[in-house]
Amino acid sequence: MEVSRRDLLKVAGVGAAVAATSGATSFTFAKSVDTINLPKPSRGSARVVIVGGGWSGSTLAKYIKKKDPNIDVVLIEKNNVFMSCPVSNLWLVDLVDLEFLIHDHLKAADKYGYHFINAEVHDVDRKRRYVYTSIGKIHYDYLVLATGIDYDYSQWVGDDPKDIEIAMKKYPAAFKPGEEHFRLKRKIQDFEEGNFVITVPPGLDYRCLPGPYERATMIAWYFKQNEIPGKVILLDPHNDPPVKAEGFHKAWDEFVKGYVEYYPQTQIKHVDFGKKRIVTNLGDFEFDDLNLYPRCKSAPLVYKLGLVPKGDRWPSLKWPWYMSTVDERIFCTGDARNHPFSKSGNTANSEAHNVAELIVTLIHGKSMPYKPPRTLCYSGVDKGKAVWVDLTYKYDPKKNSFAFHNVKMDNNPSSKNWKAYLEWAKAMYRDMFS
Amino acid sequence: MDRRGFIKTCTAVAAASLASPSFFISSLRAQEVEFKAYKKAILLKKDGTPLRPEDIDPGKQYIFFYPHRATPCILANLGKEVPPADVKLSDGTTYRWPGGVGPKKSIVAYCAICPHQMSYPTPEYSFINYYPENILSKIVKRGGVIQCCAHLSVFDPAKGGEVIDGPAPQPLTAIVLKYEGGKLYAVGTLGKELYEDFFDVFKPDLRKLYKSSRKAKKLVDKCEVVEVEEYAKEVIRC
Numbered sequence: 001m002e003v004s005r006r007d008l009l010k011v012a013g014v015g016a017a018v019a020a021t022s023g024a025t026s027f028t029f030a031k032s033v034d035t036i037n038l039p040k041p042s043r044g045s046a047r048v049v050i051v052g053g054g055w056s057g058s059t060l061a062k063y064i065k066k067k068d069p070n071i072d073v074v075l076i077e078k079n080n081v082f083m084s085c086p087v088s089n090l091w092l093v094d095l096v097d098l099e100f101l102i103h104d105h106l107k108a109a110d111k112y113g114y115h116f117i118n119a120e121v122h123d124v125d126r127k128r129r130y131v132y133t134s135i136g137k138i139h140y141d142y143l144v145l146a147t148g149i150d151y152d153y154s155q156w157v158g159d160d161p162k163d164i165e166i167a168m169k170k171y172p173a174a175f176k177p178g179e180e181h182f183r184l185k186r187k188i189q190d191f192e193e194g195n196f197v198i199t200v201p202p203g204l205d206y207r208c209l210p211g212p213y214e215r216a217t218m219i220a221w222y223f224k225q226n227e228i229p230g231k232v233i234l235l236d237p238h239n240d241p242p243v244k245a246e247g248f249h250k251a252w253d254e255f256v257k258g259y260v261e262y263y264p265q266t267q268i269k270h271v272d273f274g275k276k277r278i279v280t281n282l283g284d285f286e287f288d289d290l291n292l293y294p295r296c297k298s299a300p301l302v303y304k305l306g307l308v309p310k311g312d313r314w315p316s317l318k319w320p321w322y323m324s325t326v327d328e329r330i331f332c333t334g335d336a337r338n339h340p341f342s343k344s345g346n347t348a349n350s351e352a353h354n355v356a357e358l359i360v361t362l363i364h365g366k367s368m369p370y371k372p373p374r375t376l377c378y379s380g381v382d383k384g385k386a387v388w389v390d391l392t393y394k395y396d397p398k399k400n401s402f403a404f405h406n407v408k409m410d411n412n413p414s415s416k417n418w419k420a421y422l423e424w425a426k427a428m429y430r431d432m433f434s
Numbered sequence: 435m436d437r438r439g440f441i442k443t444c445t446a447v448a449a450a451s452l453a454s455p456s457f458f459i460s461s462l463r464a465q466e467v468e469f470k471a472y473k474k475a476i477l478l479k480k481d482g483t484p485l486r487p488e489d490i491d492p493g494k495q496y497i498f499f500y501p502h503r504a505t506p507c508i509l510a511n512l513g514k515e516v517p518p519a520d521v522k523l524s525d526g527t528t529y530r531w532p533g534g535v536g537p538k539k540s541i542v543a544y545c546a547i548c549p550h551q552m553s554y555p556t557p558e559y560s561f562i563n564y565y566p567e568n569i570l571s572k573i574v575k576r577g578g579v580i581q582c583c584a585h586l587s588v589f590d591p592a593k594g595g596e597v598i599d600g601p602a603p604q605p606l607t608a609i610v611l612k613y614e615g616g617k618l619y620a621v622g623t624l625g626k627e628l629y630e631d632f633f634d635v636f637k638p639d640l641r642k643l644y645k646s647s648r649k650a651k652k653l654v655d656k657c658e659v660v661e662v663e664e665y666a667k668e669v670i671r672c
Binding site: 408431 | 631
């Protein structure tokens, strides 16, 4: 299967029709905003603006420039340093240091020649193709939204802003690296006794499928190691961990026995912050502390641009080409797109290699065959022991759907897997930032 | 090329690259896959005597450093004649890999820097290894492969290092060997080299091992060959 400019034009026709009824045509941003003045490699260079410097955006910026230095690439990131979500569960319990997770974009930006802007994106004028940031506006030919995830508290907490604020401040999900992770780490260190509840979001569209299970296991290990009279209560709406179930069960039965209680098929109905309890179909669970990871949804910007259909939580994309069905100039990548691919660092990275090639190919007016991303995912299950799963995806154009393909796994916790886990991460950081 | 010829070529390149920015990139690409000669370096045993083909056990893997002092290579005896092979890059470029050397044409060598994300053997760990026929890769369920366990890329040492499985975007860089008068020599590389990035990315690590980048980059004229299991404290297989 191949994508070509002709495919794009077909999408553009659809886009024009939808755009007429969406918010895109009522764009009213101030016209007096200064234009960010960035030099292009040549006068005619196409410009790709990437919003979000996480695993997807960082890889894309580097590899578009590597594939064609004549394309102008602008990476816009609101944080002023990169912090990795993958491997952060090990940092939470002091098994890697912070420097392992922290990286900068400046070396890669300098080496490969992309622009790095530390700013927040407020809005996009899709008609005139301008991105409006906190430091000015910038024109684009193609826009990539690698904006990651946001949390949807409506299911379990409700819509009261007071309750949502409590959830975000007191019980942060800590799957968006930064402040939330520091807060969670302090909570783990402060915990003295009782029940430390961790929730798993429903469905398969949350960031890092094994993340909550790995976190529960490693926090349990920390409690055991430090002789804290507490346990982790893991509330899971699934029948079993969707990945690496065998490996996690081994850990709970052998390495951290007595420090983890696992409750599958648990449907959370409500979280009562005042009484510190979680109401579920299995009854009420009281917590002394809580890591509340709710359902995920698109970042606000994706909604604002009118790319998310009413009632949905993710942008509508033309598969398998990552472009919005309402605007052929906009791509959504990494965790900003929905299924069928798991929201993982390796998936975002390998997918970004392919999308970089796709964007360069389209700019050159050529076509390319479809290439699926790949998901290699390690999880720690004890100090110095890990398990992994590796798979790719197969696209069925008739059904417009994907299936897992070439699945391999090692559910035997081992030290060599742990070492490979750390090398996996180091190599990924090299790929993005060196 | 004399100075006059060189200037003429430069002028032509400059004109072409102004007309088409991709020209310069494609001409560089064309050069990248040609044989690149380095110092001719004899392969030696630990005792300083020349390594003979019969010293290379088909059931083991060996490491030496070439063409630079810090750039690791895997040496293996595949135990059978390895004919030349055409190796294809993702951009469609192909090049001819000359096959095995030695009396049985069974000895091959490859750069041990993974072309995916540059994992390489260090004195602590070796994630990229040769799996002799008697050690099966769990990924492709067979021996006779070179495999990197950081991201599960698998390469075929009997086919010029081409990718069999996993995410590596290009084959292993081949080390070109010569067999002369019963002795083995490394004479150059074939395929896309990764040395520039390698020295850039691992500068702090290499400085610890070799004191300075200059020393790490020094070209060698003799190579001590040792078993990987002897060089690295832990060999990580998967």
